[in-house]
Amino acid sequence: MEKNNLKLLITGVSGLLGNNLAHYFKDKQEVTGLYFSHPVVIRGIRTEKCDLLHDNSIRQIISDFNPSIIIHCASLTNIDQCESDRNLTEKINVAATKNIREAITDKDIKLVYISTDAVYDGVKGDFSEDDEIDPLNYYGLSKYEGELQILRKEHSLILRTNIFGWNIQDKKSLGEWILDELNGRRKINGFKDAYFSSIYTMEFARVIDIAIQKKLSGVYNCGSQNSCSKYEFAVKIAECFGLDRTLITPISIDDFNFKAKRGKNLSLNVNKLQKELDYKLPTIDQSIDAFYKDYKCGVSSQIKKGIDATHTKRDSKVIPYGRQWIDENDIQSVVNVLRSDWITQGPRVEEFEKLLTDYIGAKYAVAVNSGTSALHIACLAAGIEYGDKVITSPITFVASANCFVYCGASPDFADIDLKTYNIMPEEVKKKITQKTKAIIPVHFAGQSCDMETIYKITTQKESELSRKVFIIEDACHALGSIYKGKKVGSCEFSDMTVLSFHPVKHITTAEGGAVLTNDEGLYRALKRLRSHGITREPHELVEKVKAVNPWYYEQVDLGFNYRITDIQCALGISQLTKLDIFRSKRRRIVDIYNSAFGDLRHVRVPLESSDYDSNFHLYVLLFDFDRLDIERIELVSALLKMGIQTQVHYIPVYSHPFYRARFGVVKDCPNAEYYYKRCLSIPLYASMTESEVERVVSGVREIITSRTGDVKG
Numbered sequence: 001m002e003k004n005n006l007k008l009l010i011t012g013v014s015g016l017l018g019n020n021l022a023h024y025f026k027d028k029q030e031v032t033g034l035y036f037s038h039p040v041v042i043r044g045i046r047t048e049k050c051d052l053l054h055d056n057s058i059r060q061i062i063s064d065f066n067p068s069i070i071i072h073c074a075s076l077t078n079i080d081q082c083e084s085d086r087n088l089t090e091k092i093n094v095a096a097t098k099n100i101r102e103a104i105t106d107k108d109i110k111l112v113y114i115s116t117d118a119v120y121d122g123v124k125g126d127f128s129e130d131d132e133i134d135p136l137n138y139y140g141l142s143k144y145e146g147e148l149q150i151l152r153k154e155h156s157l158i159l160r161t162n163i164f165g166w167n168i169q170d171k172k173s174l175g176e177w178i179l180d181e182l183n184g185r186r187k188i189n190g191f192k193d194a195y196f197s198s199i200y201t202m203e204f205a206r207v208i209d210i211a212i213q214k215k216l217s218g219v220y221n222c223g224s225q226n227s228c229s230k231y232e233f234a235v236k237i238a239e240c241f242g243l244d245r246t247l248i249t250p251i252s253i254d255d256f257n258f259k260a261k262r263g264k265n266l267s268l269n270v271n272k273l274q275k276e277l278d279y280k281l282p283t284i285d286q287s288i289d290a291f292y293k294d295y296k297c298g299v300s301s302q303i304k305k306g307i308d309a310t311h312t313k314r315d316s317k318v319i320p321y322g323r324q325w326i327d328e329n330d331i332q333s334v335v336n337v338l339r340s341d342w343i344t345q346g347p348r349v350e351e352f353e354k355l356l357t358d359y360i361g362a363k364y365a366v367a368v369n370s371g372t373s374a375l376h377i378a379c380l381a382a383g384i385e386y387g388d389k390v391i392t393s394p395i396t397f398v399a400s401a402n403c404f405v406y407c408g409a410s411p412d413f414a415d416i417d418l419k420t421y422n423i424m425p426e427e428v429k430k431k432i433t434q435k436t437k438a439i440i441p442v443h444f445a446g447q448s449c450d451m452e453t454i455y456k457i458t459t460q461k462e463s464e465l466s467r468k469v470f471i472i473e474d475a476c477h478a479l480g481s482i483y484k485g486k487k488v489g490s491c492e493f494s495d496m497t498v499l500s501f502h503p504v505k506h507i508t509t510a511e512g513g514a515v516l517t518n519d520e521g522l523y524r525a526l527k528r529l530r531s532h533g534i535t536r537e538p539h540e541l542v543e544k545v546k547a548v549n550p551w552y553y554e555q556v557d558l559g560f561n562y563r564i565t566d567i568q569c570a571l572g573i574s575q576l577t578k579l580d581i582f583r584s585k586r587r588r589i590v591d592i593y594n595s596a597f598g599d600l601r602h603v604r605v606p607l608e609s610s611d612y613d614s615n616f617h618l619y620v621l622l623f624d625f626d627r628l629d630i631e632r633i634e635l636v637s638a639l640l641k642m643g644i645q646t647q648v649h650y651i652p653v654y655s656h657p658f659y660r661a662r663f664g665v666v667k668d669c670p671n672a673e674y675y676y677k678r679c680l681s682i683p684l685y686a687s688m689t690e691s692e693v694e695r696v697v698s699g700v701r702e703i704i705t706s707r708t709g710d711v712k713g
């Protein structure tokens, strides 16, 4: 089905109505669904975690997704729970609604609010919209207060309803509960004196669809055209599904001791809505019939398939220091490849490479199966070999140095700058010798090195040495970062740039990496090295005459199988479309962290300068543990007890046993030592919620201020 260009944002997508609406609208328009505590996956729509109580979260999502319509379904609907936890009910049903309305005050976004029949007192029945609002319970009152919030936004639509349908969660709607009980041949009671005009969710979705098309605004009742008692409802369901109606006993609602009061006759008069839409709402029988048909043709099981694929293994109590963001679009992209003819080196690899070069602004990209492989073939393409020396940073992941050690070269570690934690150009200058074949600057935590100075130093040394010294940027942390107005990876000041797509990085292909370059010769070499050193390019063949044979290829270098798959690249392509969103989400968290920790005297936040626009792969705090009178391990353990995972990035590479044994003890990197003793990375990833950020902020501040006396400066 052709989608229209309206973009729909649904809150409460893990709830009965939100989820059913997502199913209804997903083929018609682009849909994003928001959940909070129950992650869901719905084929064809993007779902995202959002804490509606934090106005920044919803603002950010609105600005990223730019919806034309918001259907606000998220609500606390358990009437007795609402009665006993009024505080929480007020927050979810009123304050969150206010946040949404305020987030779109000046925006041309249609707001649709799902209210309830419980705003009426349930005495006379057949309520029309002009009847007095007099809720008997706190649920009804909170939903009415929500309505008042919504009414402050022009052209919004409020629908007072009562629904049943196929739930995604274990929680059962009234219809499902009746079915389950009767199917299990268990006896149930039905209230013979409680009336309602419940409507099947998918019928309700159709009404909302028409109302949106007709640009309806105002307050309307929306239920089935007629009403019946809950007992009659249960009997109708039994009859429709061919179950034993004698299991249902009629009782009075007065015999039931509910915590919250309930209206007895909440039947709705839906004439106003029918007239405005020129549409006949279904009767209760028609609603039940549609409910039955959707069961028969598998809609109910499709709905129930919406499981938590993104977060199943996630321990909700522990906030990791980094993690991937995988949504339904990513999953679908991978599934499409799995259903296609190519799953290894097919069209997706080249497409991904092309998108990377388009995004970054380099001429060529060669995608491989990890950042480490990318570094390795970059070193091989640069001709690094036994006896060579390569300069890199000590504060990095071991792969930045392993890559040239694989080639037989040995490391020279240049000390870091204590402001940026990046390699210092003056130190690089000091270390370049006759043997130096390459320099691998690492853009630590996402902040670019001073590439222009490193480049100038290197070209000057090249003329002194009368030979090439390669610059290979290790930008495994820095996809999306900007240096002097250009994307890191443009290779303006280097020969090659290496990226990693490991899950904690900005975008992921599960495992994966790439080398970027502007040099065609290097590009050709990289492509060969990725795949055994084999070529079919006629101009690269030694036996040129044989090129006419379609089967002919030659191995001209000693390469590897570092190939990335189409499956991975499909994920990468989908992820790349969200890179700027990921960047801005991280940026927002960094701003919160900067202001939360900026006033702690013995804690240093990362330094930023205008030439270096970091993507913030990591957020590293430097703690003066001596002054704070706390050891790092105590801080790490205390945070972990609060469910906050931290990490040390990094142990200086030269101090690992392998490096000490192979290359000896390094003593000339005092800044790296100083940094290592104090650093700790706190959680930072695009899908972090406001409340997770808040937990981290208060956890760190609590430990630092209360236990150690560090106070506001």
Ligand SMILES: Cc1ncc(COP(=O)(O)O)c(C=O)c1O
Pocket (backbone or CB within 6 Å): 370, 371, 372, 373, 396, 397, 399, 400, 442, 474, 476, 477, 499, 500, 501, 502, 511, 512, 513
């Ligand atoms: C700076 C740096 N370089 C290289 C790598 C290696 O990348 P990969 O894990 O994709 O092999 C990493 C991985 O974390 C890294 O942080």
